[in-house]
Amino acid sequence: MGIRFVLMVNKQGQTRLAQYYEYLTIEERRALEGEIVRKCLARNEQQCSFVEHRNYKIVYRRYASLFFLVGVDNEENELAILEFIHLLVETMDRHFGNVCELDIMFHLEKAHFMLEEMVMNGCIVETSKSNILSPIQLMEKAS
Amino acid sequence: MNPFSSGTRLRDMIRAIRACKTAAEERAVVRKECAAIRAAISENDQDYRHRNLAKLMFIHMLGYPTHFGQMECLKLIASPGFPEKRIGYLGLMLLLDERQEVLMLVTNSIKQDLSHTNQYIVGLALCALGNICSAEMARDLAPEVERLLQFRDPNIRKKAALCSIRIIKKVPDLAENFINAAASLLKEKHHGVLLTGVQLCTDLCKVSTEALEYFRKKCTDGLVKVLKDVANSPYAPEYDVSGITDPFLHIRLLKLLRVLGQGDADASESMNDILAQVATKTESNKNAGNAILYECVSTIMTIEENGGLRVLAVNILGRFLSSRDNNIRYVALNMLMKAITLDSQAVQRHRATILECVKDSDASIRKRALELVYLLVNESNVKSLTKELIDYLEISDPEFKGDLTAKICSIVEKFSPEKIWYIDQMLKVLPQAGNYVKDEVWHALIACEQETLVRVAVWCIGEYGEMLVGNAGMLNQEDPITVTESDAVDVVETAIRRHSSDLTTRSMCLIALLKLSSRFPSCSQRINDIVVHYKESLVLELQQRAIEFNSIIEKHQNIRSALVERMPVLDEATYSGRRAGSVPAAVSTSQGAPLTLPNGVAKPTSAPLVDLLDLSSDDGPALSSSGGDFLQDLLGVDLSPAATQQGGNQAQKSGTDVLLDLLSIGTPPAQSSPSTADMLSSVQDNQSSVDILDKLGSPSGPPPQASPPVGSSPMMDLLDGFGPVSSAPVAENNGPSYPSLVAFESSSLRVTFNFSKQPGNPLTTLVEAQFVNKSPNAFSNFIFQAAVPKFLQLHLDPASSNTLPASGNGSITQKLRLTKQPAREETPCNAHTDRL
Numbered sequence: 003m004g005i006r007f008v009l010m011v012n013k014q015g016q017t018r019l020a021q022y023y024e025y026l027t028i029e030e031r032r033a034l035e036g037e038i039v040r041k042c043l044a045r046n047e048q049q050c051s052f053v054e055h056r057n058y059k060i061v062y063r064r065y066a067s068l069f070f071l072v073g074v075d076n077e078e079n080e081l082a083i084l085e086f087i088h089l090l091v092e093t094m095d096r097h098f099g100n101v102c103e104l105d106i107m108f109h110l111e112k113a114h115f116m117l118e119e120m121v122m123n124g125c126i127v128e129t130s131k132s133n134i135l136s137p138i139q140l141m142e143k144a145s
Numbered sequence: 146m147n148p149f150s151s152g153t154r155l156r157d158m159i160r161a162i163r164a165c166k167t168a169a170e171e172r173a174v175v176r177k178e179c180a181a182i183r184a185a186i187s188e189n190d191q192d193y194r195h196r197n198l199a200k201l202m203f204i205h206m207l208g209y210p211t212h213f214g215q216m217e218c219l220k221l222i223a224s225p226g227f228p229e230k231r232i233g234y235l236g237l238m239l240l241l242d243e244r245q246e247v248l249m250l251v252t253n254s255i256k257q258d259l260s261h262t263n264q265y266i267v268g269l270a271l272c273a274l275g276n277i278c279s280a281e282m283a284r285d286l287a288p289e290v291e292r293l294l295q296f297r298d299p300n301i302r303k304k305a306a307l308c309s310i311r312i313i314k315k316v317p318d319l320a321e322n323f324i325n326a327a328a329s330l331l332k333e334k335h336h337g338v339l340l341t342g343v344q345l346c347t348d349l350c351k352v353s354t355e356a357l358e359y360f361r362k363k364c365t366d367g368l369v370k371v372l373k374d375v376a377n378s379p380y381a382p383e384y385d386v387s388g389i390t391d392p393f394l395h396i397r398l399l400k401l402l403r404v405l406g407q408g409d410a411d412a413s414e415s416m417n418d419i420l421a422q423v424a425t426k427t428e429s430n431k432n433a434g435n436a437i438l439y440e441c442v443s444t445i446m447t448i449e450e451n452g453g454l455r456v457l458a459v460n461i462l463g464r465f466l467s468s469r470d471n472n473i474r475y476v477a478l479n480m481l482m483k484a485i486t487l488d489s490q491a492v493q494r495h496r497a498t499i500l501e502c503v504k505d506s507d508a509s510i511r512k513r514a515l516e517l518v519y520l521l522v523n524e525s526n527v528k529s530l531t532k533e534l535i536d537y538l539e540i541s542d543p544e545f546k547g548d549l550t551a552k553i554c555s556i557v558e559k560f561s562p563e564k565i566w567y568i569d570q571m572l573k574v575l576p577q578a579g580n581y582v583k584d585e586v587w588h589a590l591i592a593c594e595q596e597t598l599v600r601v602a603v604w605c606i607g608e609y610g611e612m613l614v615g616n617a618g619m620l621n622q623e624d625p626i627t628v629t630e631s632d633a634v635d636v637v638e639t640a641i642r643r644h645s646s647d648l649t650t651r652s653m654c655l656i657a658l659l660k661l662s663s664r665f666p667s668c669s670q671r672i673n674d675i676v677v678h679y680k681e682s683l684v685l686e687l688q689q690r691a692i693e694f695n696s697i698i699e700k701h702q703n704i705r706s707a708l709v710e711r712m713p714v715l716d717e718a719t720y721s722g723r724r725a726g727s728v729p730a731a732v733s734t735s736q737g738a739p740l741t742l743p744n745g746v747a748k749p750t751s752a753p754l755v756d757l758l759d760l761s762s763d764d765g766p767a768l769s770s771s772g773g774d775f776l777q778d779l780l781g782v783d784l785s786p787a788a789t790q791q792g793g794n795q796a797q798k799s800g801t802d803v804l805l806d807l808l809s810i811g812t813p814p815a816q817s818s819p820s821t822a823d824m825l826s827s828v829q830d831n832q833s834s835v836d837i838l839d840k841l842g843s844p845s846g847p848p849p850q851a852s853p854p855v856g857s858s859p860m861m862d863l864l865d866g867f868g869p870v871s872s873a874p875v876a877e878n879n880g881p882s883y884p885s886l887v888a889f890e891s892s893s894l895r896v897t898f899n900f901s902k903q904p905g906n907p908l909t910t911l912v913e914a915q916f917v918n919k920s921p922n923a924f925s926n927f928i929f930q931a932a933v934p935k936f937l938q939l940h941l942d943p944a945s946s947n948t949l950p951a952s953g954n955g956s957i958t959q960k961l962r963l964t965k966q967p968a969r970e971e972t973p974c975n976a977h978t979d980r981l
Contacts, residue, residue: 020206023276025242032208049507050471079443080476081436082396085386108156110206111199114235122307123275125344128337129393130383133300137265145228 004124023124275308306341406448413449478513893920924949
């Protein structure tokens with residue numbers, strides 16, 4: 003419901019982060035990622051950020067070398083999801099400081115933690131950056 | 146140096162994977178890592194479990210199977226330290242899903258963690274539960290989660306709220322327990338909790354009507370107030386997004402209001418103010434603002450009627466439509482599709498803009514706009530819209546063409562004011578996008594009542610099949626259609642198999658198939674199969690043709706191509722001179738269009754096929770007549786001897802008669818029985834050895850070697866050629882005399898028919914049937930029954946007596962009156978006798 007998956011993919015099509023909120027087998031995931039990534043990467047700047055795929059929509063946005071793709075139900079507000087993607091990026095930026103693709107790659111678990119604080123079971127839970135980041139910062143202080 | 150030391154190792158692994166140049170290399174590295182991890186697991190290595198799990202997650206993300214790591218997750222979750230638990234839960238959520246049995250083992254751990262003193266651990270457990278719990282787990286742990294909804298820490302509360310959502314989705318019966326708690330969540334100040342609380346309420350309403358009622362009554366006002374507060378709140382740095390405070394909360398609240406207001410007038414009443422305020426005051430120069438406006442419009446459209454608000458909403462959508470940002474236009478088109486059911490007038494105003502969007506360069510927008518246009522079509526604007534769409538079809542992308550064509554076809558089918566217009570439009574579409582026109586559309590077109598069109602089309606396909614396939618002779622502005630040979634055969638087959646095809650059409654299809662079998666040798670076998678199928682047809686005409694054509698295809702291939710050579714060109718001037726009357730416009734126009742074949746053709750005398758039936762009429766008038774009756778000849782030649790006009794019989798026919806001749810087998814024009822006589826005579830002239838039975842049934846005249854119709858009894862043929870059966874000479878006029886005929890003779894019975902025609906009534910034949918009993922026994926209750934083909938009408942007078950004396954001592958006579966009518970089908974005749 004709501005959000006079905008969140009993917010971060012680089013320009014060559016390699017997945018950098020994948021979080022699914024509905025169950026798919028590994029083969030299905032690979033196939034899905036392949037299809038979607040091909041579709042989105044083939045689009046240019048002028049085209050709109052919403053792609054219809056099978057029975058759901060994909061909202062995507064490109065930040066530098068990374069594409070953020072969010073698969074949502076058909077009833078979801080697409081503009082709100084665009085905002086959400088931006089919020090995610092800003093949160094990561096605040097934590098990592100000038101976040102780039104490598105940061106996400108080498109600190110995958112932290113990226114996951116952040117995403118988990120923001121989205122649960124496909125719904126947006128928290129939108130305040132400080133609230134999101136406080137448990138993570140606590141954990142880092144502790145370890 | 147310990148090879149399994151922490152983060153560096155993960156980093157190293159990632160570096161190693163990144164350094165791989167090929168997929169095979171990557172697989173090798175991953176396999177090595179997996180082996181190492183498996184070894185560590187079996188050694189029960191405590192210290193670096195979580196590093197291994199992190200590596201496993203990375204590998205999982207790349208798409209490799211990692212189920213051996215699942216037990217590791219469990220062990221990590223069970224360990225006391227927070228980092229271990231953290232990564233354990235993360236691994237749990239990534240590597241497992243609700244269907245795995247391993248999940249059940251975690252239930253106990255989660256239960257303990259839910260009551261943990263460390264609130265972060267409680268949070269972790271709630272998170273995991275909220276993401277992947279199964280129905281059993283939900284049932285087990287629901288009371289815990291309920292309790293946590295009132296926890297002191299807002300972070301826990303918000304997580305508990307979302308966890309509850311999953312629980313009530315998995316186990317809807319538990320919904321009632323959560324209603325009260327959810328309602329109290331709505332009074333929170335903390336945005337996170339508010340957000341999730343609203344979400345919980347929304348889902349409760351979806352799951353349980355009781356909850357819906359409760360929230361409607363008690364909470365609507367409260368919600369409105371909350372929204373007002375949020376909308377009017379001062380700048381809050383925490384939740385601010387480009388100048389608007391917490392747009393996500395705005396949107397969630399609007400969604401809940403939508404659910405509450407839908408179908409309920411009171412609730413909608415109370416929302417009107419705040420909706421108006423949000424719609425007017427929200428800034429729309431930033432995406433966040435637009436998102437809120439979009440949600441607001443959506444809510445307005447769903448709740449109960451309020452004229453003013455609706456106008457406001459449609460205006461906002463209009464503004465969106467003219468924005469340059471593709472995203473905004475896309476959502477506007479989306480919303481308009483919903484709005485159209487409520488207020489189509491308002492949407493019609495934006496028709497021009499929407500049409501522009503159909504031509505947009507962005508595929509998503511084009512698709513949406515096309516669907517919207519499809520919904521906008523009504524009787525008044527269908528013509529202009531279709532014109533625009535067809536114009537666009539010419540220049541559209543290939544991928545889009547398919548969709549566009551399908552939509553155009555269905556619009557045209559549903560809304561066409563006249564059949565003629567329908568056909569015109571379809572003909573315009575077909576050259577452009579014939580490829581994309583799906584089978585159903587083809588069938589629908591063929592199914593339209595213009596039987597004539599079908600016949601013409603079928604004939605054209607037969608005649609000019611090779612031109613169709615070779616794309617020869619297309620007009621300049623048309624795109625080439627790639628029609629394959631089997632496509633052409635498909636179409637003819639469709640036409641022949643349709644239930645509503647009448648006999649004429651089917652016969653024409655058979656002829657077309659014969660021609661195609663000669664022109665398309667590759668499809669010859671398939672065509673033969675179709676033809677063979679009709680050998681068993683109960684309809685005599687079809688059966689006869691099928692048998693003959695089959696034998697031509699199988700045995701007489703050397704003459705086949707000569708037989709089905711193309712019709713020569715008709716002299717248009719002569720032809721139009723002969724057509725005194727009006728032929729329906731549709732026939733002539735439709736002839737022209739998609740197949741772009743030469744319309745008028747001038748015909749020299751050397752046409753092989755025609756000559757076969759041209760027979761004795763080589764005189765001038767006959768020539769011009771045959772030249773003039775182009776269409777007649779084309780179709781008449783194929784159909785029946787009746788249509789070919791030879792002999793002195795001039796075609797003083799009105800145009801409609803011409804048409805009649807073309808398209809109805811064997812129906813003579815009203816005024817001339819001479820024509821029937823002619824046809825017969827000409828046919829007979831052809832064959833010195835009058836094999837009446839043979840010839841009557843053979844429409845296409847050709848090779849004398851054609852095998853006689855198998856399976857058609859002489860009896861049937863008689864009736865087939867009813868009317869002037871006998872060898873009447875060429876007569877200008879009525880009242881030819883016909884010899885009597887022994888219709889049936891056996892050892893016991895002889896039936897004789899005497900024919901006559903009344904002078905003024907050429908269509909009616911009087912038959913006097915005479916029955917003679919040859920056996921030694923008398924017949925009593927002798928009843929003669931007759932059935933006739935459909936083109937005849939039978940009237941039986943009562944017989945002179947019912948008893949037939951034996952040995953020819955007497956006879957029974959009975960008068961029958963047969964009147965000729967158009968269209969025919971075969972039925973056998975039977976006579977019943979009763980023995981003494």
